[in-house]
Amino acid sequence: MAESPSLPYRTTGSTLLHPLSQLLGIPLDQVNFVACQLFALLAAFWFRIYLSPSKVSSIVRHVFATLFGIYFAVFCFGWYSVHIFVLVMMSYGIMNLASIPNIHRYSFVVAMGYLTLCHISRIYIFHYGILTTDFSGPLMIITQKITTLAFQLHDGLGRQAEDLTAEQNRLAIKTRPSLLEYLSYLLNFMGIIAGPCSNYKDYVAFIEGRHVHMKLLEVNWKQKGYDRLPDPSPTGAVIYKLCITFVSLLLFLTLTKTYPVTYIVDSQFINNTSFLSRLGYLYIVMQASKPKYYFAWTLADAVNNAAGYGFSGVDEQGNFHWDLLSNLNIWNIETATSFKMYVENWNIQTAAWLKCVCYDRAPWYPTALTFILSALWHGIYPGYYFTFLSGILMTLASRAIRNNYRHYFLSSKSLKVIYDIVTWFVTQLAVCYTVAPFVMLAVEPTIKLYKSLYFHMHILSLLVLLVLPIKPQDHTMKQLQNQVTHNSVKNKKEK
Numbered sequence: 067m068a069e070s071p072s073l074p075y076r077t078t079g080s081t082l083l084h085p086l087s088q089l090l091g092i093p094l095d096q097v098n099f100v101a102c103q104l105f106a107l108l109a110a111f112w113f114r115i116y117l118s119p120s121k122v123s124s125i126v127r128h129v130f131a132t133l134f135g136i137y138f139a140v141f142c143f144g145w146y147s148v149h150i151f152v153l154v155m156m157s158y159g160i161m162n163l164a165s166i167p168n169i170h171r172y173s174f175v176v177a178m179g180y181l182t183l184c185h186i187s188r189i190y191i192f193h194y195g196i197l198t199t200d201f202s203g204p205l206m207i208i209t210q211k212i213t214t215l216a217f218q219l220h221d222g223l224g225r226q227a228e229d230l231t232a233e234q235n236r237l238a239i240k241t242r243p244s245l246l247e248y249l250s251y252l253l254n255f256m257g258i259i260a261g262p263c264s265n266y267k268d269y270v271a272f273i274e275g276r277h278v279h280m281k282l283l284e285v286n287w288k289q290k291g292y293d294r295l296p297d298p299s300p301t302g303a304v305i306y307k308l309c310i311t312f313v314s315l316l317l318f319l320t321l322t323k324t325y326p327v328t329y330i331v332d333s334q335f336i337n338n339t340s341f342l343s344r345l346g347y348l349y350i351v352m353q354a355s356k357p358k359y360y361f362a363w364t365l366a367d368a369v370n371n372a373a374g375y376g377f378s379g380v381d382e383q384g385n386f387h388w389d390l391l392s393n394l395n396i397w398n399i400e401t402a403t404s405f406k407m408y409v410e411n412w413n414i415q416t417a418a419w420l421k422c423v424c425y426d427r428a429p430w431y432p433t434a435l436t437f438i439l440s441a442l443w444h445g446i447y448p449g450y451y452f453t454f455l456s457g458i459l460m461t462l463a464s465r466a467i468r469n470n471y472r473h474y475f476l477s478s479k480s481l482k483v484i485y486d487i488v489t490w491f492v493t494q495l496a497v498c499y500t501v502a503p504f505v506m507l508a509v510e511p512t513i514k515l516y517k518s519l520y521f522h523m524h525i526l527s528l529l530v531l532l533v534l535p536i537k538p539q540d541h542t543m544k545q546l547q548n549q550v551t552h553n554s555v556k557n558k559k560e561k
Contacts, residue, residue: 078144078200094199095142099259102138103365106255109134110372114300119275127247127273134255139204142259146201150208153180154252156213161242165239166224173216174423177209178442185445206443207261210419211252215239216264217423231426237265256373260366262393262415264375272375281379296386300371303388307368308397314361321354330502331511335517344518345495352498355505363393363413391415403489405464408497409457416440434458444504452503453514456524460496463527466534499523 079098087094117127139147157173164172172285181202188202193460221230222238236485243251243266252267271277282295329335330351370376371388378390395411402408410417425436441454468489499519503512516524 077096078146078541079140079142080144088106098142102142102259103369106134106138106369107365107372110256110369114372114374119273124274125246128250131254131273132250132257134247135253135258136412138258139201139253143201143204145240149180149184149201150204150253150359153177153205153208153212154249156180157216158245158248161216161219161248165355166195166220167273169224170213170216170423171218173271174213177212179256181205182442182446187372189446202445204258204259207257207263208252209443210261210263210416211266213423214263214419215243215251217427234426237267239266243270256370256375257366260362262363262366262370262391263419264391264415268390269375277375278377281377285380298377298386300388303376304368304372307364307371311361311365311368314357314364317354317357318361321357325351325354327351327355327502327505331506331514331518336514344380348502348515348519349498352501352505359395360396367392401490402455402493402497403486404468404493405457405460405496408493409461437461447507449503449505450511452509453501456500456503459527459531460500463530464493464496466530470534496523
């Protein structure tokens with residue numbers, strides 16, 4: 067993002083790399099961000115090799131991870147990092163002083179309230195509309211971790227096991243963390259800058275050296291011809307993710323500047339192009355805005371993997387997977403055939419957090435409440451609320467169409483292919499239409515864009531919801547069950 071000539075650099079963090087920022091023509095805050103992540107990558111390899119659980123105690127690993135994380139925060143954000151430390155210590159006090167029945171409520175209100183106040187001060191007092199790599203990003207991740215920990219602690223100490231879902235039961239925490247464990251979980255160098263959010267039990271298991279073994283023990287290795295547990299290395303996964311990071315960076319430096327988002331609301335462009343041309347250009351612009359997210363999230367994932375964190379298990383072919391902390395699945399995003407599929411593969415760890423603290427616990431309207439919480443967590447720019455409120459409409463309309471019509475296309479492969487192509491096309495356009503305000507932020511350009519597109523997606527979604535039931539009719543469900551049974555019998559006969 068280009069900066070004003072009167073502002074040679076904009077950052078509250080270290081100015082050590084200012085000459086490099088000038089040489090590359092990239093804002094200093096972004097240079098600091100990338101430098102910290104690259105240094106964290108090197109530190110992560112060193113951490114895995116020289117501070118492995120077999121060589122040092124978990125206390126040493128906790129201390130190193132915490133101190134390096136604090137240094138990175140101060141380097142990137144300077145005195146603004148105080149906000150991070152204040153929220154962490156306030157939440158630690160709540161965790162130890164609040165009653166178990168209320169610990170999740172108090173933690174949620176304080177963390178989200180403090181984050182919202184910081185969003186307000188950052189945007190309306192300091193620099194509205196200028197998206198810098200500032201302290202609000204780490205504060206958002208830490209808010210996720212604080213609330214996740216509080217809810218899982220409440221599950222472990224304040225609820226009966228039979229009242230929990232299988233996932234809640236697995237992640238429930240039975241004892242309050244020590245101060246060192248708490249700081250390490252929230253401030254560790256692998257996730258302090260760009261996350262992602264992870265579960266406390268998984269993180270502690272990683273520090274104590276149980277993380278990989280727990281996943282490996284789920285497989286019968288003797289049956290596979292192994293005499294002992296294998297020792298999976300993350301190196302291949304790290305190299306693969308660094309390749310994606312490099313390609314994403316190149317695309318960001320080229321596509322984003324070539325296709326600026328401001329052009330889609332340029333009056334001359336709107337007046338001189340057709341509706342289909344405007345829609346097509348919107349798709350291109352939104353595609354061009356993705357690589358920066360692919361870059362940041364994939365690099366963060368690689369940093370955690372390099373430290374030995376993120377092992378998710380073994381598939382049926384015996385391949386090791388390091389995607390426990392992955393924040394996106396690029397292939398599933400680009401080939402998504404439903405709004406739900408797209409959302410589930412974008413910012414995966416945030417979706418898991420929203421499910422943990424809101425969707426699974428909301429007494430009513432879980433979809434709407436989850437979208438509203440997501441908007442509030444992102445910030446207070448009006449564009450966020452346009453996106454997430456529109457997202458409620460798109461999700462419900464997509465669900466209604468899928469539930470009422472998809473089963474008609476499952477009878478043959480050719481019909482299923484046609485269905486997938488059409489739904490892919492509509493999904494990609496619907497997502498671009500919905501997330502455009504998220505990129506533009508303000509009310510005026512958002513309304514201008516939607517007026518130029520005749521609010522067509524909003525109108526179509528409302529018509530779908532007025533005409534179709536969201537839940538399939540009983541006869542539809544019976545038809546679907548009969549189709550599944552018929553296909554099962556047919557497959558058995560063919561065998």
